[in-house]
Amino acid sequence: MGIVFRQGAVSDVPAVMEIIDAAVDRMLREGKRQWDESYPALEHIMEDIKRGVGYVLVDDGRVVAYGAVVLTGEPAYDDIEDGDWLTNGGQYVVVHRLAVAADMHGRGLAKRFLDIACDLAAGRGIGSMRVDTNYDNGRMLRLLEGCGFERCGIVRYEKGERIAFEKLI
Numbered sequence: 001m002g003i004v005f006r007q008g009a010v011s012d013v014p015a016v017m018e019i020i021d022a023a024v025d026r027m028l029r030e031g032k033r034q035w036d037e038s039y040p041a042l043e044h045i046m047e048d049i050k051r052g053v054g055y056v057l058v059d060d061g062r063v064v065a066y067g068a069v070v071l072t073g074e075p076a077y078d079d080i081e082d083g084d085w086l087t088n089g090g091q092y093v094v095v096h097r098l099a100v101a102a103d104m105h106g107r108g109l110a111k112r113f114l115d116i117a118c119d120l121a122a123g124r125g126i127g128s129m130r131v132d133t134n135y136d137n138g139r140m141l142r143l144l145e146g147c148g149f150e151r152c153g154i155v156r157y158e159k160g161e162r163i164a165f166e167k168l169i
Contacts (some may be wrong), residue, residue: 002059002060003057003058003059003064003109003112004057004058004059005055005056005057005058005112005113005116005120006055006056006058007049007052007054007055007056008045008048008049008054008055008056008063008066009049010046010049012049012054012056012063012066013042013045013046013049015056015062015063016045016054016056016063016066017042017045018101019063019064019065019066019099019100019101019102020040020045020066020097020099022099022101022102023035023099023100023102024036024037024040026102027137031136032134032136032137033134033136033160034133034134034136034137034162039159040097044097045066045097048068048097053068053069053070053071054066054067054068055067055068055069055113055117057109057112057113057116059104059109062101063101064100064101064104064109065098065099065100065101065104065109065110065112065113066097066098066099067095067096067097067098067099067113067117068094068095068096068097069093069094069095069117069120069121070093070094070095070096071091071093071121071124071126073091073092073094074094074096074130074155076132076155076156076157077092077094077130077132077155077164079155079156080152080153080154080155080164081153081154081155081156081161082153082154083151083152083153083154083164084152084153085128085130085152085153085164085166086128086150086152086166086167086168087127087128087166087168090127090128091125091126091127092121092126092127092128092129092130092166093117093118093120093121093126093128093129093130093169094129094130094131095113095114095117095129095131098110098113098114098140100113110143111143111146111147114129114131114143114147115147117129118167118169121169122169126169127168127169128166128167128168128169129149129166129167129169130152130164130165130166131144131149131164131165131166132155132162132163132164132165133162133163133165134160134162134163135163141163144165147167148167149165149166149167150165150166150167151163151164151165152164152165152166
């Protein structure tokens, strides 16, 4: 059957939360600050699903990765600091809350998720993808570099600043 990329459903939420909770636990154990006990939470995932932006990778019937693929932009990206986006104006796709099942790390699933999300956006005429991550999220920083994203500057959220990246698709 292989890997399938599809919109998430409410029935996927328990598996998604298992993936998210394991990722949060790992980040906290490693002293990372991007995710914590309050983010991402069940209500964030449910809102993603309700809005139609929650996507899953399914491997032989099992949800193995999750991310929010937002085709309508990100308000925090309006005010980038210490740099500039590669593109000015126009539509872009954003991926938030990307996580892979702990026992599936190292299999290229996060890269595959991003690649498929780029294809989805390109099919809708969108020419770039933007992502942000924390300074201490080494896994995500390496993933973005390996996928051809360019560091563009800093974006700010209520909980702090993040490094902003963009990739032309």
